[in-house]
Amino acid sequence: MKRLASLIFILMLVSLFSGCDNKSVSLKMTSENYPRVDGSTATIPLAIALRSAVTGESEEDLQLKTVHSKTTQAFRSLQYGETDLLIVYTPNSIVLDELKNAGIDIIMEPIGRDALVLFTNEKNPVNDLSQKQTQDIYMGNITNWKDIGGEDSEILAYQRDVESGSQVLMEKLVMQENKMITPEKDFVITGMGEIIEKVASYEDEKNALGYSVYYYIRAFLDKDYKIKLINANGVAPSNETIKNGTYPYVQDFYAVIKTSEKEDSGARKLFNFLTSKEGKDLITGAGYVALD
Numbered sequence: 001m002k003r004l005a006s007l008i009f010i011l012m013l014v015s016l017f018s019g020c021d022n023k024s025v026s027l028k029m030t031s032e033n034y035p036r037v038d039g040s041t042a043t044i045p046l047a048i049a050l051r052s053a054v055t056g057e058s059e060e061d062l063q064l065k066t067v068h069s070k071t072t073q074a075f076r077s078l079q080y081g082e083t084d085l086l087i088v089y090t091p092n093s094i095v096l097d098e099l100k101n102a103g104i105d106i107i108m109e110p111i112g113r114d115a116l117v118l119f120t121n122e123k124n125p126v127n128d129l130s131q132k133q134t135q136d137i138y139m140g141n142i143t144n145w146k147d148i149g150g151e152d153s154e155i156l157a158y159q160r161d162v163e164s165g166s167q168v169l170m171e172k173l174v175m176q177e178n179k180m181i182t183p184e185k186d187f188v189i190t191g192m193g194e195i196i197e198k199v200a201s202y203e204d205e206k207n208a209l210g211y212s213v214y215y216y217i218r219a220f221l222d223k224d225y226k227i228k229l230i231n232a233n234g235v236a237p238s239n240e241t242i243k244n245g246t247y248p249y250v251q252d253f254y255a256v257i258k259t260s261e262k263e264d265s266g267a268r269k270l271f272n273f274l275t276s277k278e279g280k281d282l283i284t285g286a287g288y289v290a291l292d
Helices: 002-016 041-056 061-065 073-078 095-099 131-139 165-175 193-203 214-220 238-246 266-274 279-285
Strands: 037-039 083-088 106-121 208-211 226-232 251-257
Touching: 037 041, 037 073, 037 214, 041 061, 041 083, 041 214, 041 266, 041 279, 073 083, 073 165, 073 251, 106 165, 106 193, 106 214, 106 238, 106 266, 106 279, 131 165, 131 226, 165 208, 165 251, 193 208, 193 226, 208 214, 214 226, 251 266, 266 279
Parallel strands: 037 083
Antiparallel strands: 083 251, 106 208, 106 226, 106 251
8 A cells, every 4th residue: 555655645746847858968878778777766756757868768658667775775786796887865974984885986976956854734824843843842842833933732743754755855954963763663664755644644633743855845835735844944945946055955966887887788887877968858748856
């Protein structure tokens, strides 16, 4: 069921930006010699747009067969030789240490920018949280919405699983040196789609809080999911505030290959394409915030 829910959310993301002109690219490959690509869940739509543009395969056909193993496991797949190129968010330091200890050098080139965003049920009157308030919530110091301008109700603060890209960003960008409280099992969410559904529909109440990456969640703001984004330190997340860095929880995402990758390999060619002007145009066309 969780796999089905995640697939539905990915299909919604792809359909949001379908029809973008990503077909006229100079790099061409066949589906047979296309390299193995893995990465974060939120980069699946980009992986689909990239492969469709390069091979001519339809995005509809690619939607059902494009699978990413999530941020941490994707790096391990690269380490073990199970994939050739990553389109991925920042991993935790543990997996980078694993690569170093295995004697594997990698090239990580930033190709786009995203942000960690907090969201709640649209009925919740709270519209802004300072970084200190957010830290206190996830450290267990603030447990009631009335203490931060809301109603007298318990804060149901959901977290992601430890190996997800969203959790890495939350710990790095928001919590920084502060340790998050260990939640009850039911409040640790594995899938990106699942956390949206939990916050949107928790017994039709308005006291749930969650977080995810901006690219992923914005596809559902105009849908019937009853969620809204919360401003951070008074700044609303948007393409503009993420690109110019005024929104505080901003993080680049990357194209990654092994340094040992041959210059004429498919993975190296895709890496070079993604870091080119033409690649940036495709990234923008797929609905992401590309770097200048």
